[in-house]
Amino acid sequence: MDANSLTTTLEFVSCSGFRLNIEERAVLQSSLVILRKNHDFDRVLYWGRIMGGRDYYHIAQGRGEDDLMGKKYLYSLNCMDWLVLPAVTDVMIADMSKAVKGLFTGDPSHLYEHMEVVEGSTEEKVTKVNEEERLAVAIHLIDKEASVVPRGAYIKNPCGLVQTNRRFEGLTNSEAGKLDNYFHFTVPGKLKKKTVLEMAELSPSIDFLEPLSDDNPKGCWSLQFECAGRVCVIRSLLWLGLTSFHVPLTTHHGYIYIGDGTKNLDLPLML
Structure with missing residues (x-):
């Protein structure tokens, strides 16, 4: 969730039971601005919160010129003092x-x-x-397997940089109800082969990520319209606590994680 619109976007996932109290919102609003300046990030997002027995870990994600490749993660126990997490190997x-x-x-x-x-x-x-x-490691795996963006929200320019698509105006209500129109926002592995007809409908500049519809096991995502049908909410059933949202016909979209940082390995037996 973009730090510049944290208060507004939190309302879109409030139906999932995630809320920050007034003090946390106020502190985050200022500390994330300082964080962006101190680390020279292009953008800072509030990634979420991982629950611990003693304290919560608040997580921030900093991005560089390339939104996909320039991700860095930081954590805080008090929403004010941030420490950089080590690179995952x-x-x-x-x-x-x-x-x-x-x-x-x-x-x-x-x-x-x-x-x-x-x-x-x-x-x-x-x-x-x-x-x-x-x-x-937990944040790396969650982001790799469950970070979600709507199709067209990001574009790969001729130089290969992945950046916000300024022409993105949101999915239609019909498009927003299909998993094919949501992508993993992570470096893609081997993309599933498409038919000639499917290839003709794709655009290389926006269809460079893996769609959620290709994920296994089938049924590992829950897609619903909530808030009186105004918001499309997608939840990961593998990483319980990961909630993504998109408001159709607008540029509003994002995801947040609030959970214990463990994977639901029993899901295949539950489906």
Whole structure:
């Protein structure tokens, strides 16, 4: 959610039960402006909140000239003081999957440990992950698998930069009700092959991301019109707490995460 319109856009997801109190809104409104200036970001977004046993982690996302490739994440325990999260590596992801169990504690310095016997020997290997690294990995995975933007909201220019599409005027009500018209806002993997007819209807400048309709398992997204049918709300059932919204025929769109930072691995059994 863009920091410049935080108060307004929070209303669009209030139906999901997420709210910030007056004090939090006021502090965030000013601290995010300062954050943008201090780190020389082009834009700053309030990404959401991850619940810990002791404290909440408030998360901000800073963007550079390229909205897709220039993402950086910061966290705060008081909405005022922000710390940059480390860049995520494949090693960090692998270590987290081994060492981390349970929910976040709310203490960035908390250390998770996992001990295993090295195959073919009696030597023991200890894997250590602190909660700050775990937080970085969780945000990386959530954003990779569940960040959502409507089709056409971003454009890839001839230089390859992904930027806000100033000509985007919003999806129609009919378009907004179809998952095909919502994309993952992350670097795409291998895009699904399209038929000749489908290719003819695509535009390379806006159809460079992966549509939600290609996701597996089928049924991992919930799409509904709420607020008296004025707002299209999309929820991830894999990452419970990730809510995206779009107001048809307007430029208003965004997403926010409010949850415990864990993936719903039981979803395939629930569908």
